[in-house]
Amino acid sequence: MSSIIKRKALRRVAVVAASALAVGLSLTACASGSTSTSGGSAGSAADLDAALKTGGTITYWSWTPSGEAQVAAFEKAYPNVTVNLVNAGTNKDEYTKLQNAITAGSGAPDVAQVEYYAIPQFALSDSLVDLTGYGFGDLQSQYSAGPWSSVAFGGKIYGLPQDSGPMAMFYNKKVFDQYGLTVPTTYDEYIAAAEKLHAADPTKYITSDTGDAGFATSMIWQAGGNPFTASGTDVSVNLQDTGSKKWADSWNKLVENKLLSTTPGWSDEWYKGLGDGSIATLLTGAWMPGVLESSVAAASGDWRVAPMPTYDGTPVTAENGGGGQVVLKQSKNPALAAAFLRWLNSDPESIKVFLASGGFPSTTAELSSPDFLAQAPDYFGGQKINEVLVDASKNVPTGWQYLPYQVYANSIFGDTVGQAYENNSDLNVGLQTWQKQLVDYGNQQGFTVK
Amino acid sequence: MASIAVTTARPKRRAKRDWRGWGFVGPFMIVFLGVLVAPVVYAIVLTLFRQQLVGGSGFVGLSNYVTLFQDSKFWESLFRVTLFLLVQVPIMLVLSLVAALALDSLRLHGSGFFRIAIFLPYAVPGVVAALIWGFIYGNQFGLTGSLNKFIGFDLFQPFSSEWILASIGNIVTWEFMGYNMLIFYAALKVVPTELYEAAEIDGAGQFRIISGIKIPALRGSIVIATIFSIIGSFQLFNEPNLLKNLAPNVISSYFTPNMYAYNLSFAGQQFNYSATVAIVMGIITAVIAYIVQLRGSRQEVR
Incomplete structure (x- = not known):
C-alpha cells in the first residue's frame, strides 16, 4: 500500500512540478502509511481495553438501520469515545467511495460495513487491518461457520460478521391458497407451480428475477457449484462447473418460457408486486422479514417462510447477502477502531439493538436462543419463522469463495448473463460470456486466471 | 551621456511594466492553470500508465489508446x-x-x-x-x-x-x-x-x-x-x-x-x-x- 502511495505521489510531483511542497506531502503520506501498517499488525486484546479507556474519535461508515442506535449505546457505555456515523451510500455506492479513498490514500473511515462478497476485494488490496493480533481469533466460536469463513481467510481475520443471510423461500400463502398451489420442495415442483400460476392468471408470476449477480451466485452455491476460487493472486473462474450448470439448466425453464416477472428487484413496482400477490415467492436471505414488514406492509399476514426448494430433496441452501464490519488500514487509531468493532458485533447490548431492528444474526448464541426461535411475528401469520431460518443456516455448503474482484464482476452481470434474461435465451451462454470477461479482466489486473 | 541614460532607463521601465501586468494576470493564470489545465494534463498523464490490482502501476506508453x-x-x-x-x-x-x-x-x-x-x-x-x-x-x-x-x-x-x-x-x-x-x-x-x-x-x-x-x-x-x-x-x-x-x-x-x-x-x-x-x-x-x-x-x- 505504501509503495502505491509513493508511486502515485511521485507521479503527482512529476505532473504538478511544485517540487518542494509535493515532496513534503509524499514523505508524510509514506510516513503515515507505514506507521498505521505497523500499528495494525502489532497489538493485543489488552490494547483494545486501553484504547477504550483513553478514548478518542473514530468514523464509522454504515447503512444498517441499527447503526444510529448502536453508536448511541456505545457512546453511552464509553463516554470517552466519539463515533461519527456516516451513511456513505448503500453497498456498491459505499464500496466506490471506499475504493476511491483507499486509492487517494486518505479519507477512508476507521470502521466500515462491507458485505461478505466484497471483503476479498478490499483484503486483496491490503486495505484492511488484520485483527488476529487483537485477539479476535478468540471470538471465532461466537459465530456460525459460514459468516466467519467470509471474514477470516488466508490465515488472517479481516473483520467481524454482523448479519447473515441463509436462504429460504418466502411465499405468499394467500396466492398459493387461491390457486391451489402446494409449497414446492424441489425445483421441478417449483417450476410446475410457476407454470400453473401463470397459466391461471397471466399477471401473476412465481417470482421476479431480471438477472441479479448476488442471487445467481447464491443459487449456484446452493446447487453445489464452486465457480470461483482464489488463492493469493491465482484465480480460477469456471461458470460451467456442475453446480453452475445445474442451476442454469433448471432456471432456464423459467427464463426461456417467460415465467419470471420482469420487474427489477428493489424497484417501486417490485414492492407493489410483493404486496398485491403478482410476485408469489422470493428465494432470498433470512434478512428479508425485516424488509417485508417495513416496506410491504400491505401484505401483512399473507407471507410465510419455507425451506429452499432443492434439486434432489436433500435439504441444502446457501448464503445470500449479509456482511460485517472491517477496520481500515488508514485508521489513525486502529486499536480504538478494533475495540469499537469488537463491541459492535459481539457485545450483547449491541446485538440486542441489531435484532430489534429486524436483522438476522450471525452469532450462535442468538441463533440458538429459545427466545429468538420462539418469535412468531403477526406479519407471518404467527409462524415461527426463525425456526425455518435458523435451520437453513445449518445447511450451507462450505468452501464457497467469491472473486477478489467480485464488485466489478457483479457490475457487468447485466451486460452478460442479463442478456440471456432479456432475450429469454440460454443462461449458460450468458454465464460463458461472463466467465470470459472475468478471465480477461483478471489477467489485465495482474492475476493469474485460469 | 544623455543618450546612454535614456537607453538604460527605457528597458528598465519596460521590465517593470511587464512585471506589474503579471500581477494582474497572475491570480487568473494560477486559477486557470490549477483548475483547467492541470486536470487535463493529469488525465493525459494517467492515460500513459496502467495501474493493476496486482502489481501496482507502470508506464505503458500509448497502449491504452491502442486498446481503446x-x-x-x-x-x-x-x-x-x-x-x-x-x-x-x-x-x-x-x-x-x-x-x-x-x-x-x-x-x-x-x-x-x-x-x-x-x-x-x-x-x-x-x-x-x-x-x-x-x-x-x-x-x-x-x-x-x-x-x-x-x-x-x-x-x-x-x-x-x-x-x-x-x-x-x-x-x-x-x-x-x-x-x-x-x-x-x-x-x-x-x-x-x-x-x-x-x-x-x-x-x-x-x-x-x-x-x-x-x-x-x-x-x-x-x-x-x-x-x-x-x-x-x-x-x-x-x-x-x-x-x-x-x-x-x-x-x-x-x-x-x-x-x-x-x-x-x-x-x-x-x-x-x-x-x-x-x-x-x-x-x-x-x-x-x-x-x-x-x-x-x-x-x-x-
Missing part, C-alpha cells in the same frame, strides 16, 4: 450516442424553434405563462427528471401501464431494448426544450421591429417574415444551441445511469461513453483506461463541435 481503438464496447457506445444525437437533437431544436416563434408572434394569449411552463422542466434537476420519468414509464403501475391497460395490449414498452433510446430522448427533449427555446426567444427579441414593419409594408406575410427575417437572425443562436446539444448528447449520463436500475439488462454498463468511463473507473478500478476514454471523447466532441461552428459561421457570413 480496438474496444468494441467503446465504439458501440459512441455509435449509440451518435444515433441519439442525429435523431434527438433535430427534433428538440425544431420544437424549441417553433415554441420560440410562437411566443414571439405576439398572437398567443398568456405567452408569459407558456414561456415559464416550457422552461420549467429545465429547472428540474436532471436526476429528479429521470426519476419522475422512471415512474411514468413503469409498465405496471406507471402511466405507461395504465395506457397499455386502456388500449388492451402492451403498445408502450419504454424499457425494452427497441424503445429505450426513444424513452431517454423523450426525457432529454422534455428537459432541454425550454432552455433552447429561451436562447432562440432572446435572439428574436433583439430583432428591431422596424424590420417587420418594413416587411409588412412590402407585403410579406408572417411565414415570409419568419423565413426572411427571423430564421436568418437566429442563425447564430441555432449554431450555439446545436453545439450545446451535441456536447450534451456525447455527455449523456444521468438519465441512462438512473434508468439502469429499472432496465438493468437493456442499459449496459457501457451504454454511453460517459457511463463506460464511469464504470471502468468506479466499478473496475481501471482509472487509466477510463481517463483514455475521457480524453478521446473530449477530442471527438471538440472536433465535431468545431466543425459545426465552422460550417455554421460560414453560412452566417454568406
Whole structure:
C-alpha cells in the first residue's frame, strides 16, 4: 500500500512540478502509511481495553438501520469515545467511495460495513487491518461457520460478521391458497407451480428475477457449484462447473418460457408486486422479514417462510447477502477502531439493538436462543419463522469463495448473463460470456486466471 | 551621456511594466492553470500508465489508446450516442424553434405563462427528471401501464431494448426544450421591429417574415444551441445511469461513453483506461463541435 502511495505521489510531483511542497506531502503520506501498517499488525486484546479507556474519535461508515442506535449505546457505555456515523451510500455506492479513498490514500473511515462478497476485494488490496493480533481469533466460536469463513481467510481475520443471510423461500400463502398451489420442495415442483400460476392468471408470476449477480451466485452455491476460487493472486473462474450448470439448466425453464416477472428487484413496482400477490415467492436471505414488514406492509399476514426448494430433496441452501464490519488500514487509531468493532458485533447490548431492528444474526448464541426461535411475528401469520431460518443456516455448503474482484464482476452481470434474461435465451451462454470477461479482466489486473 | 541614460532607463521601465501586468494576470493564470489545465494534463498523464490490482502501476506508453481503438464496447457506445444525437437533437431544436416563434408572434394569449411552463422542466434537476420519468414509464403501475391497460395490449414498452433510446430522448427533449427555446426567444427579441414593419409594408406575410427575417437572425443562436446539444448528447449520463436500475439488462454498463468511463473507473478500478476514454471523447466532441461552428459561421457570413 505504501509503495502505491509513493508511486502515485511521485507521479503527482512529476505532473504538478511544485517540487518542494509535493515532496513534503509524499514523505508524510509514506510516513503515515507505514506507521498505521505497523500499528495494525502489532497489538493485543489488552490494547483494545486501553484504547477504550483513553478514548478518542473514530468514523464509522454504515447503512444498517441499527447503526444510529448502536453508536448511541456505545457512546453511552464509553463516554470517552466519539463515533461519527456516516451513511456513505448503500453497498456498491459505499464500496466506490471506499475504493476511491483507499486509492487517494486518505479519507477512508476507521470502521466500515462491507458485505461478505466484497471483503476479498478490499483484503486483496491490503486495505484492511488484520485483527488476529487483537485477539479476535478468540471470538471465532461466537459465530456460525459460514459468516466467519467470509471474514477470516488466508490465515488472517479481516473483520467481524454482523448479519447473515441463509436462504429460504418466502411465499405468499394467500396466492398459493387461491390457486391451489402446494409449497414446492424441489425445483421441478417449483417450476410446475410457476407454470400453473401463470397459466391461471397471466399477471401473476412465481417470482421476479431480471438477472441479479448476488442471487445467481447464491443459487449456484446452493446447487453445489464452486465457480470461483482464489488463492493469493491465482484465480480460477469456471461458470460451467456442475453446480453452475445445474442451476442454469433448471432456471432456464423459467427464463426461456417467460415465467419470471420482469420487474427489477428493489424497484417501486417490485414492492407493489410483493404486496398485491403478482410476485408469489422470493428465494432470498433470512434478512428479508425485516424488509417485508417495513416496506410491504400491505401484505401483512399473507407471507410465510419455507425451506429452499432443492434439486434432489436433500435439504441444502446457501448464503445470500449479509456482511460485517472491517477496520481500515488508514485508521489513525486502529486499536480504538478494533475495540469499537469488537463491541459492535459481539457485545450483547449491541446485538440486542441489531435484532430489534429486524436483522438476522450471525452469532450462535442468538441463533440458538429459545427466545429468538420462539418469535412468531403477526406479519407471518404467527409462524415461527426463525425456526425455518435458523435451520437453513445449518445447511450451507462450505468452501464457497467469491472473486477478489467480485464488485466489478457483479457490475457487468447485466451486460452478460442479463442478456440471456432479456432475450429469454440460454443462461449458460450468458454465464460463458461472463466467465470470459472475468478471465480477461483478471489477467489485465495482474492475476493469474485460469 | 544623455543618450546612454535614456537607453538604460527605457528597458528598465519596460521590465517593470511587464512585471506589474503579471500581477494582474497572475491570480487568473494560477486559477486557470490549477483548475483547467492541470486536470487535463493529469488525465493525459494517467492515460500513459496502467495501474493493476496486482502489481501496482507502470508506464505503458500509448497502449491504452491502442486498446481503446480496438474496444468494441467503446465504439458501440459512441455509435449509440451518435444515433441519439442525429435523431434527438433535430427534433428538440425544431420544437424549441417553433415554441420560440410562437411566443414571439405576439398572437398567443398568456405567452408569459407558456414561456415559464416550457422552461420549467429545465429547472428540474436532471436526476429528479429521470426519476419522475422512471415512474411514468413503469409498465405496471406507471402511466405507461395504465395506457397499455386502456388500449388492451402492451403498445408502450419504454424499457425494452427497441424503445429505450426513444424513452431517454423523450426525457432529454422534455428537459432541454425550454432552455433552447429561451436562447432562440432572446435572439428574436433583439430583432428591431422596424424590420417587420418594413416587411409588412412590402407585403410579406408572417411565414415570409419568419423565413426572411427571423430564421436568418437566429442563425447564430441555432449554431450555439446545436453545439450545446451535441456536447450534451456525447455527455449523456444521468438519465441512462438512473434508468439502469429499472432496465438493468437493456442499459449496459457501457451504454454511453460517459457511463463506460464511469464504470471502468468506479466499478473496475481501471482509472487509466477510463481517463483514455475521457480524453478521446473530449477530442471527438471538440472536433465535431468545431466543425459545426465552422460550417455554421460560414453560412452566417454568406
